[in-house]
Amino acid sequence: MAIPDSLQAVKTRIAAACVAAGRPADAVHLLVVSKTFPGSAVREAFAAGARAFGENYVQEGLAKVGELIDLRGRIEWHLIGPLQSNKTKPVAEQFDWVHSVDRLKVAQRLSEQRPANLPPLNICLQVNISAEASKSGLLPGEVAALARDVAALPRLKLRGLMAIPEPGPGAPAQHQAMARLFAALQAGGLALDTLSLGMSADLEDAVAAGSTMVRVGSAIFGARG
Numbered sequence: 229m230a231i232p233d234s235l236q237a238v239k240t241r242i243a244a245a246c247v248a249a250g251r252p253a254d255a256v257h258l259l260v261v262s263k264t265f266p267g268s269a270v271r272e273a274f275a276a277g278a279r280a281f282g283e284n285y286v287q288e289g290l291a292k293v294g295e296l297i298d299l300r301g302r303i304e305w306h307l308i309g310p311l312q313s314n315k316t317k318p319v320a321e322q323f324d325w326v327h328s329v330d331r332l333k334v335a336q337r338l339s340e341q342r343p344a345n346l347p348p349l350n351i352c353l354q355v356n357i358s359a360e361a362s363k364s365g366l367l368p369g370e371v372a373a374l375a376r377d378v379a380a381l382p383r384l385k386l387r388g389l390m391a392i393p394e395p396g397p398g399a400p401a402q403h404q405a406m407a408r409l410f411a412a413l414q415a416g417g418l419a420l421d422t423l424s425l426g427m428s429a430d431l432e433d434a435v436a437a438g439s440t441m442v443r444v445g446s447a448i449f450g451a452r453g
């Protein structure tokens with residue numbers, strides 16, 4: 229399928245999932261995950277109406293930000309992959325969002341390095357909701373304390389939580405657990421608006437649980453090589 233058609237098909241899936249969940253059609257934002265695909269594919273999706281793009285790898289993301297610099301101000305770049313503390317500076321300077329913060333040191337560096345002429349960097353804390361040893365992210369019990377610390381950093385805006393549930397029969401319970409964690413932080417007084425949850429395979433379950441941002445790659449661009 230051509231990119232504009234698959235993009236439209238994903239939007240239709242999101243809209244149907246919102247209807248099924250009794251949620252307004254604009255309750256869920258689409259983050260188009262462009263990792264491993266060239267800048268020309270991003271340009272095509274942008275021309276078809278996509279505005280927010282997610283990259284996993286810092287070097288690859290920075291290269292695409294540079295390649296598409298003519299779209300700056302009209303396009304949003306989100307880092308959704310792991311971020312080491314020695315790579316924070318270009319990310320603080322070039323990206324609009326980071327979904328993968330799981331350590332205070334990384335958050336402090338992003339806040340210190342965010343240029344004064346830019347709005348605060350939008351942040352989600354990554355939660356290892358499946359508690360897989362191989363995955364990065366905070367354990368659920370660690371989230372509240374880091375959320376309070378990150379919310380206090382001056383050049384960051386804490387928006388919410390991100391997770392990558394383990395595919396399979398346990399996934400719906402993990403979506404629900406993320407939604408409860410998100411609601412608990414809001415009830416605790418943090419003004420959060422983003423639950424970054426759901427990918428090509430599980431976006432319907434994620435929307436049913438309360439996701440406000442789905443991160444979709446292969447359903448739009450095709451299988452990654």
Ligand SMILES: *Cc1c(COP(=O)(O)O)cnc(C)c1O
Pocket residue numbers: 261263284308309392427428429443444445446447
């Ligand atoms: C690759 C990736 C996605 C998109 O996955 P698809 O299955 O291609 O939709 C979403 N989130 C993260 C963190 C990813 O690494």
